[in-house]
Structure formats: structure tokens, C-alpha cells
Amino acid sequence: xxxxxxxxxxSRIVGPRFVRTExxxxxxxxxxxxxxxxxxxxxxxxxxxGREVSHVLAALxxxxxxxxxxxxxxxxxxxxxxxxxxxxxxxxxxxxxxxVDPENRRAVVEPGVVNAALSRAAAPxxxxxxxxxxxxxxxxxxxxxxxxxxxxxxxxxGVTTNHILELEVALPSGDVVRLGCxxxxxxxxxxxxxxxxxxxxxxxxxxxxxRLVPLPTDVRTMLADYTSLRRAGxxxxxxxxAGIVPAALEMMDHNAIEMVESSAYAAGxxxxxxxVLLVELDGSPAAVEAxxxxxxxxxxxxxxxxxxxxxxxxxxxxxxxxRKKAFGAMGRISADLVVQDAVVPRTALxxxxxxxxxxxxxxRLRVTNVFHxxxxxxxxxxxxxxxxxxxxxxxxxxxxxIIRACVAAGGTITGEHGVGLDKLAYMPLVFGPDExxxxxxxxxxxxxxxxxNPGKVLPTSQCREWRPWSTA
Amino acid sequence: xxxxxxxxxxSRIVGPRFVRTExxxxxxxxxxxxxxxxxxxxxxxxxxxGREVSHVLAALxxxxxxxxxxxxxxxxxxxxxxxxxxxxxxxxxxxxxxxVDPENRRAVVEPGVVNAALSRAAAPxxxxxxxxxxxxxxxxxxxxxxxxxxxxxxxxxGVTTNHILELEVALPSGDVVRLGCxxxxxxxxxxxxxxxxxxxxxxxxxxxxxRLVPLPTDVRTMLADYTSLRRAGxxxxxxxxAGIVPAALEMMDHNAIEMVESSAYAAGxxxxxxxVLLVELDGSPAAVEAxxxxxxxxxxxxxxxxxxxxxxxxxxxxxxxxRKKAFGAMGRISADLVVQDAVVPRTALxxxxxxxxxxxxxxRLRVTNVFHxxxxxxxxxxxxxxxxxxxxxxxxxxxxxIIRACVAAGGTITGEHGVGLDKLAYMPLVFGPDExxxxxxxxxxxxxxxxxNPGKVLPTSQCREWRPWSTA
Numbered sequence: 001x002x003x004x005x006x007x008x009x010x011s012r013i014v015g016p017r018f019v020r021t022e023x024x025x026x027x028x029x030x031x032x033x034x035x036x037x038x039x040x041x042x043x044x045x046x047x048x049x050g051r052e053v054s055h056v057l058a059a060l061x062x063x064x065x066x067x068x069x070x071x072x073x074x075x076x077x078x079x080x081x082x083x084x085x086x087x088x089x090x091x092x093x094x095x096x097x098x099x100v101d102p103e104n105r106r107a108v109v110e111p112g113v114v115n116a117a118l119s120r121a122a123a124p125x126x127x128x129x130x131x132x133x134x135x136x137x138x139x140x141x142x143x144x145x146x147x148x149x150x151x152x153x154x155x156x157x158g159v160t161t162n163h164i165l166e167l168e169v170a171l172p173s174g175d176v177v178r179l180g181c182x183x184x185x186x187x188x189x190x191x192x193x194x195x196x197x198x199x200x201x202x203x204x205x206x207x208x209x210x211r212l213v214p215l216p217t218d219v220r221t222m223l224a225d226y227t228s229l230r231r232a233g234x235x236x237x238x239x240x241x242a243g244i245v246p247a248a249l250e251m252m253d254h255n256a257i258e259m260v261e262s263s264a265y266a267a268g269x270x271x272x273x274x275x276v277l278l279v280e281l282d283g284s285p286a287a288v289e290a291x292x293x294x295x296x297x298x299x300x301x302x303x304x305x306x307x308x309x310x311x312x313x314x315x316x317x318x319x320x321x322x323r324k325k326a327f328g329a330m331g332r333i334s335a336d337l338v339v340q341d342a343v344v345p346r347t348a349l350x351x352x353x354x355x356x357x358x359x360x361x362x363x364r365l366r367v368t369n370v371f372h373x374x375x376x377x378x379x380x381x382x383x384x385x386x387x388x389x390x391x392x393x394x395x396x397x398x399x400x401x402i403i404r405a406c407v408a409a410g411g412t413i414t415g416e417h418g419v420g421l422d423k424l425a426y427m428p429l430v431f432g433p434d435e436x437x438x439x440x441x442x443x444x445x446x447x448x449x450x451x452x453n454p455g456k457v458l459p460t461s462q463c464r465e466w467r468p469w470s471t472a
Numbered sequence: 473x474x475x476x477x478x479x480x481x482x483s484r485i486v487g488p489r490f491v492r493t494e495x496x497x498x499x500x501x502x503x504x505x506x507x508x509x510x511x512x513x514x515x516x517x518x519x520x521x522g523r524e525v526s527h528v529l530a531a532l533x534x535x536x537x538x539x540x541x542x543x544x545x546x547x548x549x550x551x552x553x554x555x556x557x558x559x560x561x562x563x564x565x566x567x568x569x570x571x572v573d574p575e576n577r578r579a580v581v582e583p584g585v586v587n588a589a590l591s592r593a594a595a596p597x598x599x600x601x602x603x604x605x606x607x608x609x610x611x612x613x614x615x616x617x618x619x620x621x622x623x624x625x626x627x628x629x630g631v632t633t634n635h636i637l638e639l640e641v642a643l644p645s646g647d648v649v650r651l652g653c654x655x656x657x658x659x660x661x662x663x664x665x666x667x668x669x670x671x672x673x674x675x676x677x678x679x680x681x682x683r684l685v686p687l688p689t690d691v692r693t694m695l696a697d698y699t700s701l702r703r704a705g706x707x708x709x710x711x712x713x714a715g716i717v718p719a720a721l722e723m724m725d726h727n728a729i730e731m732v733e734s735s736a737y738a739a740g741x742x743x744x745x746x747x748v749l750l751v752e753l754d755g756s757p758a759a760v761e762a763x764x765x766x767x768x769x770x771x772x773x774x775x776x777x778x779x780x781x782x783x784x785x786x787x788x789x790x791x792x793x794x795r796k797k798a799f800g801a802m803g804r805i806s807a808d809l810v811v812q813d814a815v816v817p818r819t820a821l822x823x824x825x826x827x828x829x830x831x832x833x834x835x836r837l838r839v840t841n842v843f844h845x846x847x848x849x850x851x852x853x854x855x856x857x858x859x860x861x862x863x864x865x866x867x868x869x870x871x872x873x874i875i876r877a878c879v880a881a882g883g884t885i886t887g888e889h890g891v892g893l894d895k896l897a898y899m900p901l902v903f904g905p906d907e908x909x910x911x912x913x914x915x916x917x918x919x920x921x922x923x924x925n926p927g928k929v930l931p932t933s934q935c936r937e938w939r940p941w942s943t944a
Contacts, residue, residue: 188670346576
């Protein structure tokens, strides 16, 4: 009954078509990009404007009902999952690009705008939105802000937080605030930086001002293949140490190559290689040429068997297609796939890759590595069948061991997918109770009742309680 | 008496030599780089370690005495000024470089390490600390963190916040926390980003882990001179629009040229020019050569009278000396100098420079512009004599008009000097009561009693009060 009453109130705000309460409808919202967890929300509401978002949150606030914001649902840490009594606030209807300002190189978008659509809108002005998650043809800018998303080209251009200038935010109370200022430099405590990457715990961004960057005048894509995974890892360090900043520097291991080459996305990678490196350079033609000469020397010097340079846009596209569709290709060999995410110091890459292979072997799991080698951001992928309880248990155990190995090597538990539900238990590996407590206290500034994306990111039982308010 | 008692307690922590209570001693701490304000603290304490900082803060906390952290005192917004009953916590003794880790490109330093000393320590490893405020031979990393300092080379490399990985912080309670994690990517709410730029309101960083970047293999410095200030401004936009990212892109106007050339730091700038642009390119030799060709074409195309390229390290040094010592040169023509700081969209530079000239003329003040043109970060400098009340009043009035003109052009009130005391009144020009209130609430997470650098940055009377804690 309470449900029916809530549904009716929300219907008055967004229209009855945009409140979903049927079991079958809710099933489509019960999972995101993390295949190991399912959660069914009390209902799903699809507001059509920032104003409607604010009214929806105010209504939920009055009733003390928690909520979870959801964009395209491509997230890989379970961040967009909501369990009843939580309500799912789905933002896909807020998909308008409100302004592109080429002179000052910025754009204003609603949170449901698809990442690739924004770059398409900027392209006629010679500009692009730089952060490019592999899911960029589906994922939304709002989700990118929540997760502080990365992508292959973030090695050179920086992750999402480096590209967000201003935010309009509906707080969990329904209050609407603007964070940052039009000049781009928020002064005083940096609330835009604090919000970006807060994984839905601070409220919902209803309008996002992003930085645009010039499209490079020249791009060169190179593929190097190695018969030793260790040598490929060493090549990464050699390139970065030489002071070259590639636009992207990606690695795929033997398993990944094999899966891509046996799929519809075959990119011509040598199937007998232990690893390939995909190196992209961009900039002015002469700068690219100079860096390309130096990069080839380093690749060959570190033992590359062949170094191939894409000679046309089509060939470049094809080399990238193998990388971008690798996850799809993995889908062919197993029902489910966990895309793990962790970071290690670049110099630790060779050792950690060997450790991960050993963990996979011990748990009898196929591990495939496709990742952003240039910034040490690993993605060991575990193929499995979630309906097999034993396999699922082995995936969980192997995931934990992989994360611990990365932390032990001086790394951290996630590079770009966020903590969400999946990494909640690992937070104490890298943060102490003091810092977790401070994070929780900052969160309560925005969300005093902990109603936004509850139960995620911060393992509350491990947080020290900070006295939040003067008693003087 | 209370003073004597406090001095005695602090002496037990840091040693009697390092507690300063005499009027004459305190006079040296009564001003910083902002000449328009003086404040005398109750006493000054100079701890010798992070542990001593923590004990000092705990002692002050027990007594309910506020404090202000101070590094080298080079700040330009009055951020390091403390007025009795506040105690000044001076960090110059914490000047150890604790580690340089070339493999992972990071260094760990105490807050009192001088900016230039860190780059000197990194140079033997082919690395540098990128943010380079003009005061870099004196200012400290701790102060740079507090103010989120910029500098000429931040156009390419990013400001301080992009280079801080991990912090050990003594909170105002005396509690010591570590923010961030060794992997560099703090996940969850970004406390390192929140602390950086918080202008001493959150506590004192006692240990700072910074990112180091490779020294460029080639550097090219060019000087272009213009007979029109507007044309020089347009050249800046032309270079950036072409997708070139200079390491630095600085502008000096006619007044600045004249002062430099009549000083001991004469750099050979043409004294009849309306403006000079100093463009520095860095990277690999071929990339630099390519960008240099393109840059020269753009400079000449926008009306440069001459374009000079430094042919040796000595000549480069000399071109930069004029820029870096410009503030010193200005010191020769007047007793005092206010170095203003504001940001405008690059495209607004020509109009805003004309508006600033008009404001200076109306208030009969000599205005000199020396600034980071590439990122629209203006520094209009006002020469005056602070002992002349009428001049001082005109400086205040002109400063306010300049800041308002920048905000009206879509800019903001400070680019790199911070808000401190000087810009406090301007915060409501760019932030509403909601956002100011949220900033204040975030600050109270770290400093519930508002004892750290009180009365700065946040105009509390204009802040909306946010309910900070669940009442549910």
C-alpha cells in the first residue's frame, strides 16, 4: 500500500509512464555491468528534467526512502544497483546537450548524455571530450562523474575529474545547488572535485559543465608484439621513463589476443604472441613523427618481435576495434565475465602479471588481461558461469587474491570502476578507520541521512566516528 | 598570564628557543606577501617535526586557542596572517626531503621544503616538481598545497592539486590522519583533493607525497613583441586554438617591460612595445621544433613585430629572468605593490585588459600586467605607497573594480593566490549561500570548532547553514 501511495506521488511528478513498478519491468534494472550481483529496487522512476529529479528526491526524503541513481547501467562495481526499499532514479531521459561553447572550450550537458554523443557533438568544432571509457558508446556523463571514469586516452588527458568544471546537483534533500563557478576554477574547498567520484553518495548531478579539448591534428597508432609478457611490461616502463606521453598505451595478453582473433572483431593481432602493446601518439604531425621514431626504437630495444604502424584511418580503427571489443569477444567463451580493476606502480607490472597468472591457475579460472598499461591500471578478466556456485566462489576468492596482490605491490583497489558494492570489503586494505571516518563525515555534509546509494563504498562498521559539529 | 602559561606548555613541546613571544620577534611574522594588511599573533611557535605539530595543535585545542599555519610567508592573499589570540604555527623547520623515488616518480617531503629545493633534489634523476610559482626560490610545498599554487608552467603541467598524491595531516584536534593511498589514486571521496587548496582551514599537512615529472629533453623559449596589447591577447587565443600546448605562455605589458628594462634584471625586451609574449615549448627535440615553427607562424600572423628565439641556455635564462624578477623590478618605483590575481576566459583577455587600464587611469594608479596569459590568469599589479591613506583607498577601490570586471567577463576571483583575507568579500560574487554553506560544512568535518585559520576564505555571514548530521 505504501508502495502504491509512493508510486502515485512520483507519478504526479514525472507522469505515470515513467514510474515502473511491475516485477518484469524492475528485472531490467536489477543488474548492471557487474554480473555477480543482482538487486531489485522497490520501484524505478525516470524523471525528465533536473527539476523533476529534485522533486522526486524531496518526495523520497519526506518519506525517508533511500535512492540509487542510475545512468546506462554499464558500471562494473555494482554502483547502480538498488535494493528495496531503495528507489532507482534512472536518468536516461535527461539526455540533452544544452550547450557547446567552442570559444571557451566547454559544453553543458544533462547527466544522461552518452559519452560518445558528446564527442560527436563537439567534433564539428574541432574539439572532443577526452575521457573515453571502453563503454563510451553506451555509458553516460552522469555515471562518468559519479565513478570518476577513466579510459585508454586518460593516460595523456587525465581522468573525468580533470574535465569537470561546474555541476548543478540535486541533494538528497531535494535542494538544488550549483558547485564550482563558470570561470572553471572553483576556489575555496573544491566541491566539484569532492563530488566527482563520490559514487552517487552525495546526490544527483542534474547539469554538468565539461571541458573540451582540441582534436589532435595527427594520430599514429602502433602495434608491437612480444613473446614474453615480462618484456612487454618492461617496454611500458621504458616508454614512460623516456618522457614520451602516449595518448594511449594499452596491453593485451595471449588469452585476450586469442579471443579477439577468433571473434568477429579480429584485428590482425599475431595469435602466437604472449602480449601486444597498442601505442597511440597524438599531437602535431612533426611531434607525432618524432615520438613515433623514439617509440619504435624503445619497443624494438625491449624485444618486440614486430612493430606495425597503422597506415590509414581504417587500419587504425581496426587495431583499436580489437581492444575496444575485447570484452565482447570474451563473452563468447563463457556466460559471465568479471572485469577486475586495480592499479599498481608501472614498474611492478611484470611481477604482478605473473602473480595474477598464478592466482588464476590455482583457482582453475581463465584470466585475460586487457588494460591501460601506461598508468598501471590493470583489468584482469575472469571468465566463468555464474549459475555454477563453485565457479562463482572461485571467482570471488581469486578476485580477492588479485586485489591483495596489487595492494601488496604498492597499488590500490580500483583505477576507474569505483568501489560500489564489489570493492566495499577491500576499502580497509588501503584506508584506515580515521580516513574512512572522514570520508563518511564529508558524505554526511551532502547526505546527512545516508539515503543516497546507501551501503556502498564506505564500510561503515570500520569508520571512526568524527565529531562533526562544534560543541564549543 | 595565560600567555605565559601557554608559552611554557608549548616550550615543553618544541623547546624554549622555538616559542617567540617578544613584540619585536612577532613583528617579523605580522605580514606576508600582501602589503595592505598586518596582523600580530599572540605568539609564534616553530615545531621541529610532524609529531611536535600534532602536540602543539592538541595543546591549543585543549585551550580553545585558534591557530594559523605559516610557511615562508610569500602568500599574496593574507592567508598566513594570524591575529591574537591566534597562535602562528611556523613550519620552516620542517624542511626535510624524506625520500625521492625516481622509479615511481614521487617524492615525500615535509611542508617547509622550499619549492625550488625539491626540483633541485629531483634533477639528478632527470625529474622535476612541475608547479613553479614565481616565488619558488622561497615558497614552501606546504604553502603550495594550502593555496593550490600555480605558476608559469602549470599551463601544460597542471596546478598543485594535480601533483599531490598523499598527505599526512595534523587535524586541529591534534589527531594525525593519512589522506590518499600510496598507489596515488585515492578512491571514495577524494580527501587529498579536498585538502589541497583549503587554505589552512582543515589542519596542517606534516608530510606530503608529490608526483615528479620528467625533465623535458628539449626546451625552446621565444619572445614576441607587439605594438598593440589587443593583438598580443589575440595571439594567445590563436596559439591555444591551434592545439599547441606551450609549457608556458606569459604576457607582460608596456609598463612591465619598462620597469624590467630599467632595472638590474634587464632582459632585452623592446622598451617601445605595447606587450611581449614569452612562449616556452618543451618536449622531445623534434616535437619542440615542429611546435616552434607553427608558433612562429601564428605569432607573426597575429601581428608580432619581431619573434626572437633564445639560442642558448643563458639567453633563455635571461628572457625568463625579466619575467620572474618583474615583481622585484616594480618594487623600485613604489614603496608597495599589490599583485592582483583573477581569471578570465582566454577569449576575453583583450577586452578585460582594456577595462583594467581604464580602471587604473580612473583611480590614478599605475597598473602593470605580468601574467599567465595561456590560461587567462591575470595579475594586474598596483604600485602605491601604503603610508598614504588616499592611495591605499584608491588601491582597494580599483582592486574591487578589477575583480568585478573579471567576474563579469565570465571569470573568477583568484587563479592561484587564494582567497585568504584579501578576497573574502568577493566570494559571494562567484558562490551562492548554498555553496558557501556546503564549503563551511565540509570544513567543519576537519575542523569542527573553526580554529584553523579562522575568519578567512568563507564569509560566514553569507553561508547558508546546512544541517550537518542526521536527526533521523
